[in-house]
Amino acid sequence: MEAVQGARGDRVLFSSLSFNLSRGQLLHITGPNGSGKTTLLRILCGLLTPLEGMVRWHGHDIRSSASTHRRECTYIGHRDGLKAELTALENLQVNARMSGCHDTKVINDSLRLLGLWDYQDLLVGHLSAGQRRRLALGRLLVKRAILWILDEPFTAIDIDGRDIIEAQLISHLQGDGIVVLTSHQALSRPQLRERCVTVSLQ
Amino acid sequence: MEAVQGARGDRVLFSSLSFNLSRGQLLHITGPNGSGKTTLLRILCGLLTPLEGMVRWHGHDIRSSASTHRRECTYIGHRDGLKAELTALENLQVNARMSGCHDTKVINDSLRLLGLWDYQDLLVGHLSAGQRRRLALGRLLVKRAILWILDEPFTAIDIDGRDIIEAQLISHLQGDGIVVLTSHQALSRPQLRERCVTVSLQ
Amino acid sequence: MSEFFHMGGYAFYVWTAYGMAFAILLINVVVPIVRRQRLLRDLRRMKSRKTP
Amino acid sequence: MRLFRFFHRFASPREFFRIAGSMIPWLAATTLLLLLIGLYLGLFVAPPDYQQGESYRIMFIHVPSAWMSLFVYMVMAGTAAIGLIWRIKLAHVIAMSSAPIGASFTFLALVTGSLWGKPMWGAWWVWDARLTSELILLFLYLGVMALYAAFEERRTAQRAAGILAIVGVINVPIIHYSVMWWNTLHQGPTVTKFDAPSIHPSMLAPLLIMSVAFMLFYAVVLLMRARWEVLDQEQRSNWVDDYLEQLSP
Amino acid sequence: MTAFTTIFRRDIKLALRHRSELINPLAFFVIVVSLFPLGLSADSRTLLQLAPAVLWISALLATMLSLESIFRSDYEDGSLEQLVLSDHPLFLIVLGKVTAHWCTTGLLLTLMSPALAISLAFPPQNLDILVWTLLLGTPTLSLIGSIGVALTVGLRRGGILLALLILPLYIPILIFGASAVDMSIDGLDVAGQLYLLAALFVLSLTLAPFATSAALRVTLE
Amino acid sequence: MTAFTTIFRRDIKLALRHRSELINPLAFFVIVVSLFPLGLSADSRTLLQLAPAVLWISALLATMLSLESIFRSDYEDGSLEQLVLSDHPLFLIVLGKVTAHWCTTGLLLTLMSPALAISLAFPPQNLDILVWTLLLGTPTLSLIGSIGVALTVGLRRGGILLALLILPLYIPILIFGASAVDMSIDGLDVAGQLYLLAALFVLSLTLAPFATSAALRVTLE
């Protein structure tokens, strides 16, 4: 569902890159450090404008149909987007409400699933790096968008956590979702690997 | 070279932990998210005071012999400690000078080794996550301390980079250095594994 | 007696001053007592959560 | 040596909690008694001043609270320094419990001062050296309290606020000597002069008694605050559990 | 509207969580106002002459210094890019944040101002005009300020640049506000100034959120 | 000494790299000074009366607003913990940073002040006293400020708390500085005030770096 692309800063990182994704597919973007993975993801979710070309979603340029695209897409970047002064629960509540989910059950289930149930009343500033990353990924569970764009989702996350998240990715793909992610490690589950398209930069 | 330990915030993370390290050994601290790995490393390098017990270096409490300990130890945390407004080269120069190294050859060699030679005149703010991490690790090469304390050194680093860094760890250990690190992934090189002691938190 | 309260025309100043003093001393006594109650309540709750 | 051992024991949280608990009732009773005597002497016995009439009776609270505002600050800074240098937890607790009490004395001195100033100088407030520096003292107290509240981790909060308290000590001599260094509206030293105090004994007596009463009051409130702070800080130790058990069988 | 209320409540909660931060702009206001009598060798006539300007300038500086809190911390922890990507209209989100900011600064400053005015020998019968000008002026300050913050939030140490950008825009408000207070002390009619302040408020209320949203989208690139 | 010069040169280089930031405190100083004639209905006699206070207060606020840059960005990117862990005495590093800060703010403000003073109808023959008080006072402001920044750097949105902490400590300097300028206009002798300012400078030069180092070690925990 996407097409041609551009550059960053003064140097062109990738040019005439182009690919299509259909429902149920996972796109794994790989490449050495500095090859432009983050740049590409930010273009895909509309935070950066490509130097040339455009990104299409359901066939429309995402700049013209920005609101549909935003509603159907969740981006999780290098930074977690959590408020250190709110508790884990409050953070997830705000995130849920901002994406139209008012169901406490969904929120509670997500906390349990992510292994944060016991930490729900702790301020996020007091969580460890990995716990914070898990909470950030909780956005995926409360929003239920079609397109997930994840920039190194597994940083700071332990093996258990990785397992949980990969399971979520699988069920999302089985439910006809689309995932775009970067990661320096290979995906471990065969169910993921069989649905996976890889794009290597440089 | 170290002894008993304590806690963080209001909750005790680990208690009566104690271990000894001798020259040429690598300590791999593992544990799920939030188990206190970062806390332990910050105690080991003197940034946090343990709730109880003390850390000994050459047999002395590091609080009383702080300057020896600081001279002989390098810590690289979750954050990189680089100035976004200076170029890669300038950052490494400042770091080198602050640790008593005035030799441009050492600095140039480190840049080459880390694969940053071509990026030396780029502002660090324009480097990618992995390039920045590499530059932060450059501290190890210019300071030549005995004790290296590394908090998830491989985050955001690609496979090539990981290889380079593991090679450095091996040569450091062979030169009678000590390494303490955390990482959610296992170490890949057999030379590292045979010198490795593992401490699991919780 | 009313002359005493009159304070030679300075009643407002003198009595406000004494009143303020009384109020502030009282607050200083009350705050720790309230804190005591709250702390004991919190500690008990925490302990009862821990035991079962 | 005995004294040293006493302090050493006193500095252990558990003993402090116990000893302070047993001291409070006695101290409180003495304070109340002195306050009543002071008020009686000050309001009924002491004669009106020949210059200021009855308004001078504000002195019996103004001057003790002004003195206490300085004294408490020095206690706070002193204990903070002890806590930082010798890493004694109890010293930090005393320092941080002193801050709100000192702030209220300062506030009281300011309010009563301006209630006294209106009839005497014809203005609620003038920007002269002593008044200003007392106002700064209030801000310093508030700064220490705000900094203490701003950190989540208690130990860091105590030490950071302690450093600020020590830095602010410079203000204390400025307040005290301001009336001598600058010619101001405010009264010069009348009581604290080294030779004979230039004040009539029937006025001096209630003033001194009220001062002692304020001092004791400070001690009582400080111990009360410090006890609960210690209990909170030590909530993980066994003796706290024992104590709670003892309270609610 | 969900976006507005969610964000408004979130920001108020954040402010309340750090109660000390809530009183900080207030404390700053008090301190700056009291710097003036200190720096001047003051008698009450000169003070009164200065009072309107000093009160207004201090309120302006207190607002300005607290402006960064509207977006800075959200930017730094990555929440801001999430808000920009959310499927609610960005201007509603912005409006929620600005309203929360005003409630925790401008509103409190306004409520505080009479006490300070009295210490500057301000005549009590004119306090209502002072309060009215501040009540109409401070929301405008927050609104305009949000544009400046949005423009500078991507820069490190944007603090002073921000001041530089928005002060020129603040000057008209300062002039109308201070002169209204000044004239009311002299017993003149100030309805004109008040209408002007109200007009500026309405204008910025309708335009500033859009400008801020646009600025955010640009600086986040 | 390597530590002092390395850090000093690093910070100066950082300041020069963002030339706009170098002129920011200056610009702020200029703008605040010019707000006053706007907020007041000004004739040159009242202006002259105000000039010392306005100049000093603006210099103080400009310094204060730029204080955060001493440690904040180093804290955020993790450089600060590396500096604390380095094997050089921390107070030398602190001194290097404070000196760099003063060179890029206080020194520039001082050099700028005569021009602004003239615009406030300041008598030219008294400019030297103005410059001297600022030259002795602004380094003290930077030094004391560094303690405050070190204490608040670990807190999010420490900005206004910082003001609350250090303004009380700044007030004596303001009073001596402004009153010296004021008295010199009236033709009085101000040697006493200048000595006092010099004494405060020496005192803070010897004590502040240690207090700052201690504060840094505490807040980094």
Ligand code: HEM
């Ligand atoms: C807001 C206004 C005032 C403030 C902030 C204030 C503050 C102080 C302070 C801080 C002290 C203690 C000084 C020291 O021990 O070094 C003090 C003492 C005193 N004040 Fe005030 N004062 C105020 C108004 C007044 C007024 C209006 C009077 C009487 C006309 C007054 C009479 C005294 C006296 C007699 C002492 C005792 C002096 C001594 O012997 O040390 N004060 N005041």
Ligand SMILES: Nc1ncnc2c1ncn2[C@@H]1O[C@H](COP(=O)(O)OP(=O)(O)OP(=O)(O)O)[C@@H](O)[C@H]1O
């Ligand atoms: N500043 C703090 N104040 C209070 N508690 C904290 C603070 N920082 C961390 N903690 C607590 O300490 C625990 C351990 O944190 P730490 O960062 O050491 O974990 P970690 O083992 O490094 O985890 P990760 O693998 O996720 O990085 C966390 O669960 C958190 O609750």
Ligand SMILES: Nc1ncnc2c1ncn2[C@@H]1O[C@H](COP(=O)(O)OP(=O)(O)OP(=O)(O)O)[C@@H](O)[C@H]1O
């Ligand atoms: N703000 C910027 N301005 C200019 N150039 C930039 C900027 N951000 C990144 N770059 C350049 O773009 C290149 C790619 O950056 P990007 O962050 O997309 O890499 P990446 O593939 O995500 O790498 P990593 O695996 O290290 O995260 C970098 O080499 C850098 O030189």
Ligand SMILES: [Mg+2]
């Ligand atoms: Mg990246």
Ligand SMILES: [Mg+2]
């Ligand atoms: Mg960690």
